[in-house]
Amino acid sequence: MxxxxxxxxxxxxxxxxxxxxxxxxxxxxxxxxxxxxxxxxxxxxxxxxxxxxxxxxxxxxxGRTEKVLARPGGFLPESLVSAIINHPSVRNASPMLSGYVQHFGADKEPFLLIGIDPILDRPFRSWQIAKGKPRKVGMWLDLLKEPYTLILGGALARQYGYAPGEKIKLEHSRQTVDFRIVGVLAPENLALAEGGRLALTDIATFQEFTGLYGKIDRIDLRLQPEQTAENFQNIVSTLPPGVIMSSPSExxxxxxxxxxxxxxxxxxxxxxxxxxxxxxxxxxxxxxxxxxxxxxxxxxxxxxxxxxxxxxxxxxxxxxxxxxxxxxxxxxxxxxxxxxxxxxxxxxxxxxxxxxxxxxxxxxxxxxxxxxxxxxxxxxxxxxxxxxxxxxxxxxxxxxxxSEQADKPTLRLAGLGIFFIVLVWPLSKLPGYAGVPLPGYIATLLLFTGFAMLSPWILEQLGKALAPKLRRLGGMPAYLAGRYIRGSGNRTAISVGALITAVALFVSLVIMIHSFRQTVQLWAYQTVSGDLFATTKMGEVNQFRYPLSPEVIRTLTTLDAPVDLVPNRRYFLNYGKFPYEFELLDVVTFLRYGSYVWLKGPSETAIHRLISGDGVIVSEVFSNRTGLTVGDLFRAQIETSLVELPILGVVRDYRTQGGVVFYAMPHFKRRFHDPKWGGVRFFLRNRNQNLDAAVVSLRREIIEKCGDQLGMISGKELRQSILKVFDETFAITTILLFIAFVIAALGITTTLAVLVLERTSQLNTLYAVGASFGQIRRMIFWESILMVIAGETAGFLCGLILSYLLVFVINRQSFGWTFLYGLDLKALVFSLPLIILTALMAALPAIRLVFRQPPAMLLRER
Amino acid sequence: MRVSEKKTVIETKALTRIYSLGDSEVIGISSINLEIAARELVVLKGNSGSGKSTLLSLLSGLDRPTSGELKVAGHDLIKAPEEQLTRFRREVVGMVFQNFNLLPTLSVLENVCLPALLAGGWPEKIEPKAIDLLQWLGLGDRMAHQPAQLSGGEMQRTAIARALINDPAIILADEPTGNLDSRNGQLVIQLLAELHRTRERTVIIATHSNLADAFATMEICLKDGMITDTTCEV
Known part of the structure; x- marks a missing residue:
């Protein structure tokens, strides 16, 4: 102590x-x-x-659900509830339906509507109506007794200003209906899900509202205590084809x-x-x-x-x-x-x-x-x-x-730095571990460390090579700066190392974002091609689970406008724990207007076989994350069908919620079951007309004939929104990058200030032997110029290597995708000089520090 | 710049330098009246804090007085703008410091050339002169060395060469033997005396030691910032 x-x-x-x-x-x-x-x-x-x-x-x-019964990509028959509830291993079972709906007329932010059987659900989830007026015991029973009633989440009630007893008009893809509000959920347990933006209704009301008569999303189960694997197997064996039992944690x-x-x-x-x-x-x-x-x-x-x-x-x-x-x-x-x-x-x-x-x-x-x-x-x-x-x-x-001017082992340090940089290559070839791009990150760290170790040598060589030329260019101040930088050792090098890190991050992220954006743009124009996209209302948020009605399909196929239709159906599934979409589409029509950005596989043959329904093509993300590639067998349970097809090719795709598997819709219908249309994309046959005007006219015709039943977006708007999402996503990256730069500029300021203060006696000596204030300040400025040039040049090189790591290693290991590599020369040519200017501005406070101690200090008795 | 014989090269009247240290003031020198003729070898003596270094810093143009008059080699250092002071330091005075103050990143030869290069001289003309000086000072084989590779005596001789490169009329030395052993100290004083004798420079040496006494043509004693008439007791 x-x-x-x-x-x-x-x-x-x-x-x-x-x-x-x-x-x-x-x-x-x-x-x-x-x-x-x-x-x-x-x-x-x-x-x-x-x-x-x-x-x-x-x-x-x-809630307290232990197991879940569901049919991937589809619905379960409600009749399964009564069968499973009587199984000796099952203690409780509760059917559930859920989907996103929106408040009619208000903002279009969807919220979750959950359909449950209020009695069967009691052992699974805790929820209750908030105290208030009017309040009576068993208010929730109104859900059962009265159709189109619901209990509103607290956040929603507050947002829209509703109270119990009032009516709220809700929109779903099928219809718009008034619901009576039985009560508001007390802010606990289930009511806290989705930030309170949810509502509970009886499952029968939900079915009537959405048209899913006799269907449910899932059955939640609580099992009798001490169940054996045999008991589980026994439950599974009683299930209809395509129904799987899984854990709610998956x-x-x-x-x-x-x-x-x-x-x-x-x-x-x-x-x-x-x-x-x-x-x-x-x-x-x-x-x-x-x-x-x-x-x-x-x-x-x-x-x-x-x-x-x-x-x-x-x-x-x-x-x-x-x-x-x-x-x-x-x-x-x-x-x-x-x-x-x-x-x-x-x-x-x-x-x-x-x-x-x-x-x-x-x-x-x-x-x-x-x-x-x-x-x-x-x-x-x-x-x-x-x-x-x-x-x-x-x-x-x-x-x-x-002084610290004794021989520095710059060459040995540089050698070690180069060794680290060389190590980056074999490390980049190693696979990630459990979805974490560990080798990529280690390679990045080695790259930064390697370049930081190189910086004393770079400065030494820069000083050696430039000092004589600098005398001609900037006179004695520039020459002295060159000589100082040449022998300044690790302290200057550390600041240059910081600048190298910031510049490298900048260059690599500029290249990565540019490559990514260009590839996404290419993908959007080739694969997300189409002049108009139509699906059910709130289709995307409900994962396209509600197909278009036969009436709508009939209308769409008999439009006056000269268009080609590419119907599709998208199933949101999991391969193990990895989420992906299984997309069925009319490949023949699609390929007449659009294409895939191929990565692997003989594209001509693969396209031919894809059209013939011989196999599927998968996205790069799907391939990288599941390990399945060309020649492997893709296997999945989709609604009632077990699909087994060979993988014909790998294509680029930048859908964010996992990977994608593409298959020809007509062949799926023939070989497995009718998937129904989830959405349609329209291609205008006449490409020489004013396409924007034609799309407006097409949309008008659809609204006239189908009413307000569809969600529509023009291809142009969709592609623009994809790029907007992209830009918004990288806004955070840009801010983080900017902050790294501010810190690097602070590094320049600190280092130069430190170098000025440390050399007070040397600067005063210069003054004493005839250097003017201006010459000494110019010398400091030249020192900063040399540091910035060294930092920026090495940072640029480091950034080029890092961009390779980001594009081909870290992105692949983190998200499963890579991009077409492209240098954004315009951005770099514009911004690199700006960085030089910023870094030089950072030198100004240091220059102001020169002669804060008077030169006469040199003569003070010690 | 050469100053004609017998002419007064340094003239001060009521020269005073007061330093502000926070709220208090410290008198560096007070009311110094002085006349030094060309080609003198002046030994400036006094205890620590007596004002020797303050006087040297004023004479060298490193500092400005609080009041009084100061003329060095015809330059009025009171009124001189900053640019004129810089020229003055380059052309009129050469400084030798107790701590040598060589720039560690430059070689011996480069350190010597530095003041002339700062003055805008051509390296082709300066280097032969610097080499001559270094050879004269016995450093012909040390020209490419870094200061860290030199002994104390060698460093001080390099500093003397640097002080001479611009051919100044006045050499100002602040405790030039303070960091040297007695043999090297003696050598340095002999060199400064030789400069005075053979090269006809005005040399002013601020020192505690008696090494320069034998060569002095004039002795100034300072005590508490003022010139004293009594014999110096250091």
């Missing part, structure tokens, strides 16, 4: 006072670390809020896996800000260790152990980490306002529907961000601390300054 008190006192005397004296640099470093920590924390907390909302929704809806786990993959990628990207912040801490602590060697030697000579000095400098790193993390709290609370909404919207658009109303402060996430911030700060202080502990007490006797 006594030694701890002594340590804290010494730390306060030696370090805190020094930091206080140089508060400007300390504040810059703190701000950098705080920004990094804030970004990391806010991103993690935002994604965690979505993950928590999704998990809690799924758990509340599943859908939840597959959704969670997608959110977690997204969280990991955003975390890694946000960690880049902390990684860049680490360079700042290193820079300042290293300065303290180098510029205070004499003081350290005095401490050593007065009895301080080497270990004590090591701990003092390690404590400096800890203090920066701790203070930075504390400062991150207000920054996070600002950032999270934007991120919470942006992240949940992105997750809803890309993966699974989540409703996040408020932030949940997860103690693990907060602890994680604290530990990561402290860890990287301590890690950054480790090397300077080692340097400090090696100061000999003998140096206290020496008056002359100890």
């Amino acid at each position: 006594r030694s701890l008190v002594f340590f804290l006192r010494l730390f306060s005397w030696f370090s805190l006072r020094h930091i206080g004296k140089h508060w400007f640099q300390a504040m810059l470093v703190l701000f950098g670390i705080a920004l990094g920590a804030a970004v990391f924390t806010s991103v993690r907390l935002s994604v965690h809020a979505s993950l928590r909302s999704f998990t809690s929704s799924m758990n509340h809806i599943a 859908r939840r786990e597959s959704g969670q896996a997608m959110i977690r993959a997204y969280q990991l990628n955003l975390s890694i990207l946000s960690f880049a800000s902390l990684f860049v912040g680490m360079f700042l801490v290193y820079s300042l602590v290293a300065l303290n260790a180098a510029s205070r060697r004499h003081e350290l030697a005095i401490l050593r000579s007065t009895g301080a152990s080497a270990r004590l000095l090591f701990l003092i400098f390690l404590a400096q790193g800890t203090v920066f980490g701790l203070a930075g993390w504390l400062l991150a709290i207000p920054i996070s609370s600002f950032l999270i306002k934007y991120l919470l909404h942006g992240v949940s919207q992105t997750i809803s658009t890309l993966f699974v529907r989540v409703t996040v109303e408020q932030l949940s402060l997860n103690s693990w996430e907060i602890f994680l961000s604290f530990m990561v911030t402290i860890f990287i700060s301590v890690l950054a202080a480790y090397l300077p601390a080692r340097e400090a502990m090696q100061v000999s007490p003998k140096e206290a006797l020496s008056i002359a300054e100890h």
